[in-house]
Amino acid sequence: MDWTPDQPLIRMHDVHKSFGPQKILDGISLDVMRGEVICIIGPSGAGKSTLLRCINALVPIDRGSILVAGQEVHDAKLDKLALRRKVGMVFQQYNLFPHRTALENIMMAPIHVLKHDRAEVDARARSLMRKVRLDGKEGFYPGELSGGQQQRVAIARSLAMQPEAMLFDEVTAALDPETVKEVLVTIRDLAEEGMTCVIVTHEMGFAREVADQIYFTDRGVVVEHGPPEEFFTQCRDERARRFLSQIL
């Protein structure tokens, strides 16, 4: 099936996933249009991280379907590497390569995976460092950077692959309160430039500001979803209301 831009870039339909006897995803469906920003919120252990990892095939699913740009992610014939080039991911723990400098961290994948020209990748990496406001830190090792700076390098590293969509997995959860903002600003800039983003977050204010759609998940299902204004002011579901009242 050919994908056209009027169809969702990412479409999950009735996705199920269990780890042993424990159901993590119990029939999740969601659509993300190109350029759309969706935020997934919900209590811990609701399967939010697993949901993200299913989208770029880091975690195999048991049942259901996930289409990225019209391609079935869990088709055995699918070239997983091709899929992962389209979908970037940023992790809670940054996961930078500690033995490489910030700039090298960004350059490795484009050079070795995409086989792009080194000089061109170098220029791209430097401009990405400027974009995440870290120019001057190119030669620093991850251990020499603050958490917020490391996370911005991780975002730049992911962007260097020129993905069509970005997945953010609680990217500010491990950060000091002061550095949370600098990372959120970086993501907001991206969202405003039209990058398709799926963001798992506990930052409600941020979600309200950047999201086009909010999804509230609990116990492996989407309990409620809608545009932020509607979701935060007139949420119908009891569980979601209780969650919001605890957080806000």
Added chain:
Amino acid sequence: MIPTSRTNLPVLRPFRLGAASNVSSILPLDGRQGVILVAALLVSAGIGEANAGPGAPSILATIVKWTPLLAQGFALNIAMSFLAMAIGTAFGVALGLGQISVLAPLRATAWSVTQFFRNSPWLVLLFYCMLLLPFEFRVGDSFVSLPGWTKATVGLALPVMANVSELVRGAVQSIPSGQWEACEALAFTRLQTLRMVILPQCIKRMTPPWMNLYAILTVATPLTSVVGVSEAMTLTGDILSSEGRTELLVPMYLYLLLWFFVYCYPIALATVALERRFQVR
């Protein structure tokens, strides 16, 4: 996920790298040991002197006289330790990578080989190599002879290989799984992940225990005297029997110990220094 292999026998417990400080606590050497050795040597030489018959050359002079020969023997110990370490490391790295392979049969084989050689007594392996390897083999029309010390080196390389294999496996498994995940998300292949991200980080973690293993191997080389290699230990015995003086016995063996100490102590110091540096980072 990284495939793992496990064992229930306590002796066969896999090597763990996590806390590097564990390694220094089992370091074989301490600076005070050197002082004690020298002191013991001098005291025993004094006692020997007192017990020596009239007109016999002094103990220290005898030791000095035999030093060039002993140095020759010790050179063979060092040569064997270098070679055994090189061979053991090359095969051990391959075996260790086998232990983390995604192919289950390869993983199981590598694990069995590693456990077998890691838990066999070194001396038994040494005897096996001496007896099983031929004393010469044919290359085309000519015969190449295998002197005893080369066979002994192979015998020492086997347990080194198994220990290096465990070092590699332990180091790879001590790398946080986030590193693998990040590589996967960046569309690296497994091979690229290992080569560019995992193994470079392992080398740093493996270096101190690897040096420690080398020191252990070096002090194990006198085992080869049992199978007739003319290394320092054998030569010390020869010297003693040719001198035929019982009062030489203790000072001479202490002198030999001192040689090993002088060689291994700097390695131990360097290992500890490296560990500290790597821990800070």
